[in-house]
Amino acid sequence: xxxxEEVTRLAKLLGLELDVESYLKAVEECAKRLEExxxxxxxxxxxxxxxxxxEPLKTALKLLVETGDVKLVSAVTGIPPExxxxxxxxxxxxxxxx
Amino acid sequence: MMALAVAxxxxxxxxxxxxxxxxxxxxxxxxxxxxxxLPELRSQRVRGKIEELVYRGRLVILPRAxxxxxxxxxxxxxxxxxxxxxxxxxPEAYGLAYAALHGLPFLTDNASPKVAARSVSSLRGVxxxxxxxxxxxxxxxxxxxxxxxxxxxDTSVMFSRERLREAGVEL
Numbered sequence: 001x002x003x004x005e006e007v008t009r010l011a012k013l014l015g016l017e018l019d020v021e022s023y024l025k026a027v028e029e030c031a032k033r034l035e036e037x038x039x040x041x042x043x044x045x046x047x048x049x050x051x052x053x054x055e056p057l058k059t060a061l062k063l064l065v066e067t068g069d070v071k072l073v074s075a076v077t078g079i080p081p082e083x084x085x086x087x088x089x090x091x092x093x094x095x096x097x098x
Numbered sequence: 099m100m101a102l103a104v105a106x107x108x109x110x111x112x113x114x115x116x117x118x119x120x121x122x123x124x125x126x127x128x129x130x131x132x133x134x135x136l137p138e139l140r141s142q143r144v145r146g147k148i149e150e151l152v153y154r155g156r157l158v159i160l161p162r163a164x165x166x167x168x169x170x171x172x173x174x175x176x177x178x179x180x181x182x183x184x185x186x187x188x189p190e191a192y193g194l195a196y197a198a199l200h201g202l203p204f205l206t207d208n209a210s211p212k213v214a215a216r217s218v219s220s221l222r223g224v225x226x227x228x229x230x231x232x233x234x235x236x237x238x239x240x241x242x243x244x245x246x247x248x249x250x251x252d253t254s255v256m257f258s259r260e261r262l263r264e265a266g267v268e269l
Contacts (some may be wrong), residue, residue: 010179014172016218023180023217030209031182033258040256070108071187080140085111094256095112097207097228 033098041065046092053087060084061091068095101127103227104160104197106190106206107135112229112253113205114147118245121236123156126203132160132196135189160196169195169220176218177210186210198224205232207255230257234265243267 001009004020011018042065050061060077067073070088074081088095103126105113110131113119122129129151136159139145151157174191177183186194186208194211197204201223204211212226227235229249237245246267250256262269 007180010176011218014175016172016176016220018176018219019217023213026213026216027180027182030184030213033260034184034209044254044256069185071190072185074138075187081107081138082111082141082144085108086115086141086143089112089115089252089254092254094254095207096256096258097230098209098258098261 030098034096037068037094037096038066040096041068041093044092044094046090049091053091057087061087061093064088064091064093070095100125100203102130103128103203103205104130104132104193106193106204106208107131107138109205109207109229111139111144112207112255114144116249116252118248122232125232125235128155129157129205130160130196130202131157132189132193133162134192138189162192163196166192166196166199169199173214173218173221177214183210183213184208194221194224194226198222203227229253229255230261230265243269 004024007018007024008020011020045065050058053061056077056079060073060079063073063076064070064084070081070084074084113122139148148157152159170188170191173195174186174188177186190206190208190211194204198221203225205227207228212228215221215224215226230246233242233245233249242265246257247269
């Protein structure tokens with residue numbers, strides 16, 4: 001099944017009226033813009049700060065560098081998103097707005 | 099000035115770290131925060147600011163409603179089933195659905211709500227603004243450039259080259 005067919009089927013299943021062409025085009029553009037963000041996070045992060053943090057924050061921040069997803073890391077580690085956002089700012093881990 | 103806007107938690111936390119954060123109220127009289135997002139706010143510093151804003155009438159906590167939950171779940175499923183899109187979590191999907199159902203702007207730095215709002219007909223009522231959109235609404239030319247630099251420095255939020263080019267900002 002092609003991606004177009006998959007999305008069309010899903011939208012129908014969910015009862016959503018979706019402009020599949022514009023959706024897939026926007027998704028592709030978004031993915032392209034987000035491609036290099038992991039490398040950007042690795043380069044920009046203050047690793048001395050990250051290494052200085054106690055566990056589980058240290059691991060959570062490293063996970064944040066890899067995924068860039070505050071709420072996912074929060075769900076995995078149990079650290080509130082707000083604490084992670086504040087720590088992210090301190091650790092200079094960039095969040096990229098595309 | 100627009101009267102109301104619904105905000106996502108991460109957006110609000112970042113915006114509250116910006117030295118010019120109060121200027122958001124030049125754009126919106128009042129910010130709406132869904133109660134489903136409240137458990138995400140735990141530190142005394144941010145809770146203190148939220149309580150102060152509620153006291154000043156600048157922030158309202160939205161009650162949870164079934165009809166919004168139903169729409170939120172559909173958005174949640176669509177976005178999270180699409181490879182290439184950043185994940186959306188339940189509170190954020192709820193905020194987007196509430197905004198769409200009530201014709202209000204939604205504030206988030208996650209790209210997915212913007213993508214969904216452009217293509218899903220039930221979301222056509224919502225305008226999704228990210229931080230750069232708000233900075234562009236607030237400032238012009240050299241002041242915009244200065245505000246973007248300050249915002250990036252205060253929040254560690256960065257804007258893609260494409261977005262900065264579209265905004266006419268050269269850093």
